[in-house]
Amino acid sequence: MTSFICDQIIDFEATHAYEAQDIERLIEQVQTSLAEMEGRKVVVLLRDAHYLTTRAFVILYNYIREPFSTNAVFVLVSGDKSRIFPPLLNLIEHRQQAA
Template identity: 85%
Template sequence: MTSFICDQIIDFEAASAYEAQDIERLIEQVKTLVAESEESKVVILLRNAHYLTTRAFVILYNYIQEPFSTNAVFVLVSSDKSRIFPPLLDLVEHRQSAA
């Protein structure tokens, strides 16, 4: 396992910001933070991820699939795994098994 000490934490509460435009703003915030310094490490804590709309999940999924900086780590927290976008779960499970 690779160690990761972060410089920034984004605490994103999906229960109150669950629409596509909320995720788009989050992704822009992440891109900005990572672009400010190549050494900057950012952790995005996405709480209550199961509240995201399908469109918001698709946007997040597409962003995570793109080659983006290894300086950003998304942590999805949910009390209901069954409501997480299935392709996103498949992607996460595939990457865990490859590691």
């Protein structure tokens, strides 16, 4: 397992911000944090991820799929795995097997 010591944690509660524009703002916040200081490491704690709308999941999925900075880690927390966007779950499981 790779160790990852972060400089910033972004705590994102999906029960209150679950629409596409909320995820777009979250991604902008991550990009801004990474741009402010070179080498900065950011962890995004996305709590109750199963509340995201399908469109919000698609935006998050597309962002994670792109070759973005390895200085950002997304942690999805959910009490209902069956409500997580299936392509996102497949991507996560594929990356876990490759690691």
